[in-house]
Amino acid sequence: METKGGYLISRIKQLGGRRFDRMLDEAGIEAFNGAQGRILYVLWQEDGVTISQLSSRTSLANTTLTSMLDRMEQSGLVTREASPKDRRALLIRLTDAARALQADYERISQQMNELYYEGFTEDEVRQLEGYLTRILANLEGGK
Numbered sequence: 001m002e003t004k005g006g007y008l009i010s011r012i013k014q015l016g017g018r019r020f021d022r023m024l025d026e027a028g029i030e031a032f033n034g035a036q037g038r039i040l041y042v043l044w045q046e047d048g049v050t051i052s053q054l055s056s057r058t059s060l061a062n063t064t065l066t067s068m069l070d071r072m073e074q075s076g077l078v079t080r081e082a083s084p085k086d087r088r089a090l091l092i093r094l095t096d097a098a099r100a101l102q103a104d105y106e107r108i109s110q111q112m113n114e115l116y117y118e119g120f121t122e123d124e125v126r127q128l129e130g131y132l133t134r135i136l137a138n139l140e141g142g143k
Contacts, residue, residue, distance in 0.1 A: 005135070016112065023108050031101055035060070036072055040094070043078070044102050048091045050083070077101075 021033055032040060038058045042049065051069070055062050069092060072078045077098040083089040117125050 009135075016116070019115070020108070020112055023111060027104060027108055029101065029104050029108070031075060031077060031097070032072070036068060036077075037105055039065070039068065039072065039092075040077065040098055040101065040105065043092065043094045043098070044105075048093050050089050050091060054092060072098075 042054055042057045051062060051065055055065050076095055079093050079095060080090045083091050
């Protein structure tokens with residue numbers, strides 16, 4: 001059986017990323033791009049995490065993440081501080097400026113969700129997300 005799942009997911013990611021960046025731009029949100037939004041999203045859920053935790057939760061390589069964090073720090077979105085529990089570890093924390101972007105980001109994310117699922121029933125959305133979750137688990141398990 002010939003399958004196209006990987007290709008389709010790749011195209012959805014590519015086109016979705018472009019659309020998301022355009023929506024951010026149209027909304028006047030220039031503080032970050034879609035990939036930086038993933039970092040902010042993780043930090044909005046739990047502020048003060050290590051780079052390795054961010055890497056795991058965003059699926060960004062440590063080297064990519066480090067350079068992105070450098071830019072985000074220069075833009076005043078995040079700070080790095082020594083962990084009180086482990087002096088070797090740095091914790092990434094949001095600034096007030098980054099916290100102020102959360103409502104706009106969530107609004108644009110909701111618009112993206114509406115675009116993704118336009119014409120889908122609730123049951124179809126649950127099924128699709130169940131399948132995607134299984135694919136993600138397969139990939140995370142190294143299968």
